[in-house]
Amino acid sequence: MTVGICGLGLIGGSAAKAYKQNAPEIRVLGYDKDPTSQSYALLSGMIDATLDETTLPECDLVLVALYPDASVAYMQQIAPLLSKDCILMDLCGVKEQVCEVGFSLAKQYGFCFVGGHPMAGTHNSGIKYTRANMFAGAPMVIVPPTYEDIALLGRVKDTLSPMGFGSITVSTAKEHDRMIAFTSQLAHVVSNAYVKSPTARAHKGFSAGSYKDMTRVAWLNEYMWSELFLQNSEPLLDEIDALIASLTEYRDAIEAKDKDTLRKLLAEGRVAKEEIDGRKTSK
Numbered sequence: 081m082t083v084g085i086c087g088l089g090l091i092g093g094s095a096a097k098a099y100k101q102n103a104p105e106i107r108v109l110g111y112d113k114d115p116t117s118q119s120y121a122l123l124s125g126m127i128d129a130t131l132d133e134t135t136l137p138e139c140d141l142v143l144v145a146l147y148p149d150a151s152v153a154y155m156q157q158i159a160p161l162l163s164k165d166c167i168l169m170d171l172c173g174v175k176e177q178v179c180e181v182g183f184s185l186a187k188q189y190g191f192c193f194v195g196g197h198p199m200a201g202t203h204n205s206g207i208k209y210t211r212a213n214m215f216a217g218a219p220m221v222i223v224p225p226t227y228e229d230i231a232l233l234g235r236v237k238d239t240l241s242p243m244g245f246g247s248i249t250v251s252t253a254k255e256h257d258r259m260i261a262f263t264s265q266l267a268h269v270v271s272n273a274y275v276k277s278p279t280a281r282a283h284k285g286f287s288a289g290s291y292k293d294m295t296r297v298a299w300l301n302e303y304m305w306s307e308l309f310l311q312n313s314e315p316l317l318d319e320i321d322a323l324i325a326s327l328t329e330y331r332d333a334i335e336a337k338d339k340d341t342l343r344k345l346l347a348e349g350r351v352a353k354e355e356i357d358g359r360k361t362s363k
Contacts, residue, residue, distance in 0.1 A: 081106045081140045081239070082106070082108075082140055083139065083140065083239075084111075084143070085108065085145060086145065087111075087112060087144065088110050088121050089210075091200075092143065092171070093207045095198075095243055096110050096126045096127050098244060100212070102212070108126075109130065110127035112207070117206075118130070120207060126207075137162065142167070143169055143170075143196075144171060146172075147304055148172045148174055148177065148307055151178055155168065162191045166191045167193075167236065168182065168193045168194075169195070171197065171198060173197060173308045174312045175253035175257055176253040176254055176257050177311055179195040182195060186225065194222055196222050197220070197256065198218060203300060205301050213244065215243040215245055218244075219246060219248075220240065220243075220245040221256055222236060222248060258315045261312055261316040262319050265305075265312060265316050265319070266319040266320065268298075268305055269320065270323070272297075272298045274294055275294075275298040330342070
């Protein structure tokens with residue numbers, strides 16, 4: 081099997097390393113627009129050769145690990161070059177707009193497109209931080225053209241197996257984007273906004289796990305995340321509005337020194353957390 085990877089940053093580079101470490105019989109081709117990253121990938125053995133217009137037709141699987149807009153442009157560029165047996169998969173953090181283009185191109189040129197989102201990563205970016213075990217045990221969300229093609233789903237699972245995912249969830253693009261607005265994007269917005277408090281600059285000596293948990297994802301790549309937020313603006317705005325409404329309830333109770341309402345709000349949050357985690361709810 082031959083795997084092509086466009087974009088050798090944190091996600092694409094880690095995918096390349098996973099294939100090389102866990103399935104050395106697989107030929108890995110790679111391309112990165114940064115010449116330094118491309119040279120490093122070749123010299124370090126992260127990839128076997130360059131992914132370009134001459135080698136793209138040889139690929140059984142092409143992974144596109146770019147920002148959403150760049151992914152769309154790249155897929156449009158390479159679509160005529162792909163084999164009819166090839167699976168093309170983007171690895172973007174949003175799915176609806178990218179998958180719309182991917183499914184259209186697949187129908188036009190005869191290959192198979194499947195949307196993908198590996199639920200793994202770090203706050204760092206770039207080839208320097210890639211590692212072969214990045215996806216070990218992590219969830220992977222895929223958006224296939226149809227739920228009924230069991231053979232395709234099996235093939236996708238097999239081709240991705242060297243990356244070591246712990247589970248594969250099948251979703252629609254719309255449902256993926258709705259869920260990711262809550263599980264990932266809202267968390268990044270809140271963390272990034274939270275750390276802007278003037279008090280944060282004087283936190284040393286007064287902070288422990290809570291502060292670290294709340295601020296971990298404030299350290300982000302603003303170019304990538306702004307693109308992700310804007311491509312998924314409607315679901316993300318719904319989540320932000322819901323959070324603002326909930327915070328307002330807490331604020332009003334505190335301002336009014338309404339202990340009963342505050343206890344009720346806190347209990348509701350605790351119970352919700354227990355139920356979500358599958359723990360026995362205590363009274």
